Amino acid sequence: NAGVTQTPKFQVLKTGQSMTLQCAQDMNHEYMSWYRQDPGMGLRLIHYSVGAGITDQGEVPNGYNVSRSTTEDFPLRLLSAAPSQTSVYFCASSLTGASKNIQYFGAGTRLSVL
């Protein structure tokens, strides 16, 4: 059971480049989310999805797009990377979006934007 899988593990981009961070889970979880983790800031929610075809914004959505065409996958797109997006990105999933569900995290993607 792979759990939550994120690719790539590391990425370096130049300002203005675009890329997609991949996230896949094999636990048939309905709820998936993306967080970014910056030094001294904790984890902050970027976007989340309560099921296929449904997405919504979190605390820091600007500069990021998401889509949820299948239950398994929840990619995060950076359309025009900026140095302020240098961070570690975590994808998480839980059984449903209802309360009292444990969220499980992927191993993270470390992104540097030069």
Add this chain to the structure above:
Amino acid sequence: EDKVVQSPLSLVVHEGDTVTLNCSYEVTNFRSLLWYKQEKKAPTFLFMLTSSGIEKKSGRLSSILDKKELFSILNITATQTGDSAIYLCAVEAGYALNFGKGTSLLVTP
């Protein structure tokens, strides 16, 4: 605005010591409080607390929630070097987890 505050932000102890990590919160529509351990990679789940005054235990780790005073503590007894990590507190409100900044714990031999 929802707020989750952890203290201390960092802590250095010797093996065998007991430590107490604190998490206070102010959120609307509180549903649960979770503790995670992060060792360089993904946060891994430790506890979920929903009811006040009920202690959750797992080996040397334990946690309790006080919903009246809006805080939780995470205790680690007989610390080991393998306990060195960042401990994250998160409060579930709506569809989001609101995280504190974490407590960085270093256990020295």
